[in-house]
Amino acid sequence: MEKIRYTLENLDCAGCAAKAEAAVNKAPWIEKATVDFMNKRLTVHLSDINPNADRDIQKIIDSVLVGVNVVLYEGEDAANALKHSRRKHCDSEACDCCDDDENEHSHEQGHSHGHGGEENEKLMLVTTILALIAGAVGIASHFIDFPHHEIVSAVGYIGAIVFAGYDVVLKGVKSILKKRLDESALMAIAMVAAAILGEFFEGAMVAVLYRIGEWLEDKAVDNSRESIEALAEIRPDTANVRRSTGVKVVRAEEVEIGETILIRPHERVPLDCIVTEGNSDIDSSALTGESLPISAEPGSELLSGMMNGDGSLTARVTNNYENSAAARIISLVTESAENKGSAEKFVTRFAVVYTPIVVGLAFVIAILPPLLGFGSFREFIFRSLTFLVASCPCAIVISVPLAFFSSIGGASKFGVLVKGGNFAEQLARARTIAFDKTGTVTEGKPKVHEVASGEGFSEKEAAQLAAAAEINSSHPYAQAIRDYAGTVENITEYKNYTELAGHGVSCENAEGKRILCGGAKMMKKYACDGRLAGSIFISDSPKEGVKKTIAELKALGADQVTMLTGDGFSSAKQVADSVGIDSYRAELLPENKVEAIEEMKAKGLITAFVGDGINDAPVLAAADVGIAMGLGSGAAIEAADMVLSSNHLGTLPRAIRHFRRTMGIIKFNIGFSLLFKAAVLIAATFGYAPMWAAVFADVGVCLICVANASRLIQPKK
Numbered sequence: 001m002e003k004i005r006y007t008l009e010n011l012d013c014a015g016c017a018a019k020a021e022a023a024v025n026k027a028p029w030i031e032k033a034t035v036d037f038m039n040k041r042l043t044v045h046l047s048d049i050n051p052n053a054d055r056d057i058q059k060i061i062d063s064v065l066v067g068v069n070v071v072l073y074e075g076e077d078a079a080n081a082l083k084h085s086r087r088k089h090c091d092s093e094a095c096d097c098c099d100d101d102e103n104e105h106s107h108e109q110g111h112s113h114g115h116g117g118e119e120n121e122k123l124m125l126v127t128t129i130l131a132l133i134a135g136a137v138g139i140a141s142h143f144i145d146f147p148h149h150e151i152v153s154a155v156g157y158i159g160a161i162v163f164a165g166y167d168v169v170l171k172g173v174k175s176i177l178k179k180r181l182d183e184s185a186l187m188a189i190a191m192v193a194a195a196i197l198g199e200f201f202e203g204a205m206v207a208v209l210y211r212i213g214e215w216l217e218d219k220a221v222d223n224s225r226e227s228i229e230a231l232a233e234i235r236p237d238t239a240n241v242r243r244s245t246g247v248k249v250v251r252a253e254e255v256e257i258g259e260t261i262l263i264r265p266h267e268r269v270p271l272d273c274i275v276t277e278g279n280s281d282i283d284s285s286a287l288t289g290e291s292l293p294i295s296a297e298p299g300s301e302l303l304s305g306m307m308n309g310d311g312s313l314t315a316r317v318t319n320n321y322e323n324s325a326a327a328r329i330i331s332l333v334t335e336s337a338e339n340k341g342s343a344e345k346f347v348t349r350f351a352v353v354y355t356p357i358v359v360g361l362a363f364v365i366a367i368l369p370p371l372l373g374f375g376s377f378r379e380f381i382f383r384s385l386t387f388l389v390a391s392c393p394c395a396i397v398i399s400v401p402l403a404f405f406s407s408i409g410g411a412s413k414f415g416v417l418v419k420g421g422n423f424a425e426q427l428a429r430a431r432t433i434a435f436d437k438t439g440t441v442t443e444g445k446p447k448v449h450e451v452a453s454g455e456g457f458s459e460k461e462a463a464q465l466a467a468a469a470e471i472n473s474s475h476p477y478a479q480a481i482r483d484y485a486g487t488v489e490n491i492t493e494y495k496n497y498t499e500l501a502g503h504g505v506s507c508e509n510a511e512g513k514r515i516l517c518g519g520a521k522m523m524k525k526y527a528c529d530g531r532l533a534g535s536i537f538i539s540d541s542p543k544e545g546v547k548k549t550i551a552e553l554k555a556l557g558a559d560q561v562t563m564l565t566g567d568g569f570s571s572a573k574q575v576a577d578s579v580g581i582d583s584y585r586a587e588l589l590p591e592n593k594v595e596a597i598e599e600m601k602a603k604g605l606i607t608a609f610v611g612d613g614i615n616d617a618p619v620l621a622a623a624d625v626g627i628a629m630g631l632g633s634g635a636a637i638e639a640a641d642m643v644l645s646s647n648h649l650g651t652l653p654r655a656i657r658h659f660r661r662t663m664g665i666i667k668f669n670i671g672f673s674l675l676f677k678a679a680v681l682i683a684a685t686f687g688y689a690p691m692w693a694a695v696f697a698d699v700g701v702c703l704i705c706v707a708n709a710s711r712l713i714q715p716k717k
Helices: 014-025 053-064 078-085 117-143 149-177 183-196 200-234 325-334 342-371 377-391 394-412 421-429 437-441 459-469 476-486 520-525 546-555 569-579 590-602 614-622 634-639 651-685 691-713
Strands: 002-009 030-036 041-046 069-072 238-243 246-251 260-263 273-277 280-283 294-296 313-317 416-418 432-435 447-453 495-500 504-508 514-518 534-539 560-564 583-585 607-611 625-629 642-644
Touching (some): 002 053, 041 053, 117 149, 149 200, 325 416, 342 651, 377 651, 394 651, 394 691, 416 421, 437 569, 447 459, 459 514, 459 534, 476 534, 534 569, 546 569, 546 651, 569 583, 590 607, 590 614, 625 634, 651 691
Parallel strands (some): 432 560, 607 625
Antiparallel strands (some): 238 246, 260 313, 447 534
């Protein structure tokens, strides 16, 4: 299924974004389409090949919106995408004026781009000031008795309407001519009709308050957007590479795995790497949210995006530019808008059906009461206009996606990365939390604490046999066995290695004898050449603070906290008891863990699973919310819905509190805006609401909800 991204130029209405998303999703050749209003981006997943997709999508957008251009978004990675979105004065996120000479972007549609963003802002500022002056003249003339003061007052109000509302009227007329009633059309109708009816003050108030409100909304949204866009700065574009001719500054994407880079004092680490020379303190807060620096020395692993301290470091690159830790973080955050939560989906459906309904009701208010003799047409037309102005759904349509946008950005500040609002919702509701053991609950650095030899074998021989069998395995227990045996004697490598996932390993010695090393299940069937050579007892200490984390989760209402592990029952019981985990399942294969999660889900439980490593990928994908620990395993991160980049379980309770706060703010915004609008709509129907009150019900309530949602960008501790 092909995925294509587009920039939606001139998309300045959240309701319009919802209409565009609904319209594009109706195309039979599109599997799924999402519009990210915050970044003005359309992402489509094609179900069928369509060579004319760009042109056809533009036609679909033209059928529901006026003046929105669809521009192919190609040739940029997530980091550059964020950097380009910051240049909001340009008409397109991919326009040439924002690019370095080495960055080239093509536009298949051939749109021309103006660069008058700053001039447009100056024009808006000047016209708004003129509108305020004209309005003030109108108000003053209304209260000062001098010849023809009524005319001067009317001219002042009309001036305010013209200066503050000309652009809205132009957009509204275009929409009406195309038989579309969007927010601009409703406001244009209200302004023009108020002037025609002689309600110049009301028309002026609508124009001025709407202009100011829109400007304040844009600023609030921009502030939240810029907080997220700052993530683009955590990954440097260049690296200092040590080559035969000396140290050269090259583009980071040109550096290959295995090359040597120099990280100077107070520079960001450009690529994932291992330190080979030097010592320094490293600030990892941009990635993990941890405020305390970590020490870097030869052998230390560094992730791109970390900030070097006072020392100079030499390091060997372990990951390319596209797969670096910073790239993963940026990609996770920028793509999160594609996975919308139920609240966002509700808003999309709500916006599509809401406007036609309120327009129909306004028409009834304007026509039916006068026909039934309850008053004049002039009176009820004015009431219907007030009704229309108050009915705009901006508060909900803007604040809900802004809340998720801000919340996901806020979570990234304390080391929690989320792939979408739906997963934030699910975690807020989760009451069953399952953990992997090794590397998640425990340190992941097991040690051999006892070796028991079988008949005919010494402890030394048993350890050597096990180490030889485990020589190529990446399992933490294999490393523990090798470390232990290495202190006894050098390990002899054998041949014909086979790793049986979830069971153990098999190999042959020089004499062709088969040797197996694994758990109890394997040993029940096999032994070393028919004999048991020995038993190795391995223990792994729980991570610091895990017991406190488990207690916090229970205090937050987690009804069931369980552990799923492939290790033996005695080891599982010891760890579970020491950290306060309620239940555990041991000796599980990866598929058994998936079955356990499916059983929990079948009971109607919203289940979160926390794990790390390649073996956890299937169960991470199966859970309602799969949570990967750290940025090390690419497979686990790909399968997960959420990442604890700090590799610390202590951030999980904070994430739950943060996303519950998010859902609380969203519910408040929806309830508050609907109740307030309902009150004003009822008052407008019966003639008790002036038009300026209707404007406040639109832009005023929207500002309150936007400000409330924007608080999530600064997470609580």
